[in-house]
Amino acid sequence: MGDSFGDRPRGRTAAENAAAEEAVIRDRAAEEIAEEHGKLGLPAAISLIVGNIVGTGVFLLPASLAAYGTVSLLAMALVSVGAIALAVVFGRLGARLPAGGGPYAYAKDAFGEFSGFWNAWSFWLTAWIGNAAIAVVWVNYVNYFLRWESPAAQIALALVALWIPALINLSGVRNIGAFAVVTTVLKFIPLLFVAVVGLFFMRGANFGPFVATGGSWIAALSTAGALALFIYSGVESVTIVAERVRDPARNIGRASVYGVLICAAMYMLSTVAIFGTVPHEALANSTAPFADAINGMFGGSVGGGIMAACAIVSGIGAINGWTMLVAEMPMAAARDGLFPSVFAARSRRGVPWFGIVAGTALTSLVVFYNYLGSEGGFDRILLIATFTTVIPYFFSACAQLFWLVTGARRVEGVRLGRDLTVTAVAILFAFWMTYGAGTQAIFVGFLMLLVGIPVYIWTKAKRGEYGPADEVPGRSTMEEEK
Incomplete structure (x- = not known):
């Protein structure tokens, strides 16, 4: 028998037994410390959310919105409110049920196994399809410097963008978190620079008309809102890796809300600043609105290189975070027997290696389709990923509504009214995202x-x-024969 508190070997002195017990305590403490250091703290959890939300789309968003006029600023504000409401819902759910898989676990807990599986399946599709869209945009920014125009060269660049984050994910959770923090800081420096400094260079004449489409402002608001909806995918990121978050009952909610608030503030400030520093006509036709804003503020053409470098860092950081999620969601379902068991396999570093490799391989196939398939493949990929994102959002918001109305622990008074209001906003937000994806997607x-x-x-x-x-038929007879 080995040393333990309840079974001390004979022939030892009291001092030796005390020393042995202290050694066991130290070993256990070391194991606990090692386990905690392998988890994501609050800064890393916030960085995961911010890194996944702020991918590459934000660098083109102001130009897309400018085509609809300044009404799109109102649309972005409304969408930001919906995203914050969804973050609050995820925070409530994560505190109540801090289990891996996030939306999968919430739907399974509220509505049963099949709903849980369908959420896991939908999010898994989202993660590896969406990573392809990020990689394609990433290649465009890399080609600002390289100018590799052939499909073969672009495919090679996209594969580099996918498999480097895959290797980082295979190296362990601590490296994933560190990479998320570094890329988030690097991507935010120039974005915040435009968002803050740009406010001092704004001119009222640059904003253009309230509605630039010539139609009704309600139609313009709705269409601009549909575009803005796409940039908030990833709000659920930290709930999926809940078991890898330190003190999840407390930090999931804080990370969700703080992360979305940071993104919302950056989106609103930077978009307003660009609307005010770049003339409306030029902005509506711009392919690099952030670069145009920097060039407009200080002159020259250095802005293009700065923002291309920023987009490269942002894209690789977003792929890193989504690669983690593409493996974590099916792993949670596999442990419950609702996904093939191989997805639950872990490496020596504790990461779901099969999910990482399989997800990255599938994303690579989508990249091949984009460059070798029919024209317009990128738009189809993006919109399909947007739709599959909505399913877990909708079920999660409904799971919160289900718990508020029928849960064993009732919420009463002002808090019940507040939580019901926030949940209703989140459900409407999910409906709006579905509408924005379009009928084909x-x-x-x-x-x-x-x-x-x-x-x-x-x-x-x-x-x-x-x-x-x-x-x-025949099952009872077979069981009796056994």
Whole structure:
């Protein structure tokens, strides 16, 4: 028998026994410290959310919104309110159920196994499809310096953007968190510079008309809002890796809200600053609005290189965070027997290696499709990923509503009214995101969701769950023979 508190070897003195017990305590403490150091603290958790939300789309967003006029600033404000409401909902759910998988765990807890599986499947699709969209935009910014125009060269660059973050993820959680913090800081320096300094260079004449489309302001508001909706994907990031967050019941909610507030402030300030520093006509036709803003403030052409470098850092940081999520979500479902068991396999460093490799391989195939397939592949990829993102958002908000209305621990008074209001805003936000994805993306995305049903049936069969014995012919007889 080894040394333990309850079974001390004979022949030892009291001093030796005390020393042995102290050694065991030190070993256990060291293990706990090592485990905690392998987890994400609050700064790393916030950086994960910010890094996943702020990808590469923000660098083109002001130009896209300018085409609809300054009404798009109102649209962005409304969308930001919806994203904050969703972050609050995720914070509440994460504090109540700090389990890995986030939206998967919430839907499973509220509505049962199949709903949980469908959320896991939908988010898994989102993660590896969406990473391809980020990689494609990343290649465009790299080519600001390299000018590699052939499809083969662009595919090679995209694969570099995908597999470097995959290797970082395979190296362990601590490296993932450190990389997220570094890339988040680097990407925010120039963005915040434009957002703050640009406010002092604004001119009222640059803002242009309230509605630039010639139609009704409500139609322009809705369309601009649909564009702005896409930039908040990733608000749920930290809930998916809840088991890798230090003190999850406390930090998930704080990281979710703080991360979205940081992004909302940066989005609003930078967009207003660019609207006010770049003339409306030039902005609506710009391919690099942040660079144009810097050049307009200080003259010259250095802004293009600075913002291209910033977008490169931002993109690789976003792919790093989404690569982590593409493995964490199916791992949580696999441990419950709702995904193939291989997704639960961990390396010596404690990371779900199969999910990382499989997800990156699938993303690589989507990249090949984008560069070798039909024209317009990028837009289709982006919109499909947007739709599959909405499913977990909607189910999570409904899970919070379900818990508020029927939960065992009732919430009463002012807090109940506040939580119901925030949850209702989050549900409407999810509906709006669905509308913004468009009918074609909804159709294709729904077909991809249906593909998951046979996978669910197969995993249930692997668990030996075929339904009630009296509904399966011959099963009772076979069990008796066994």
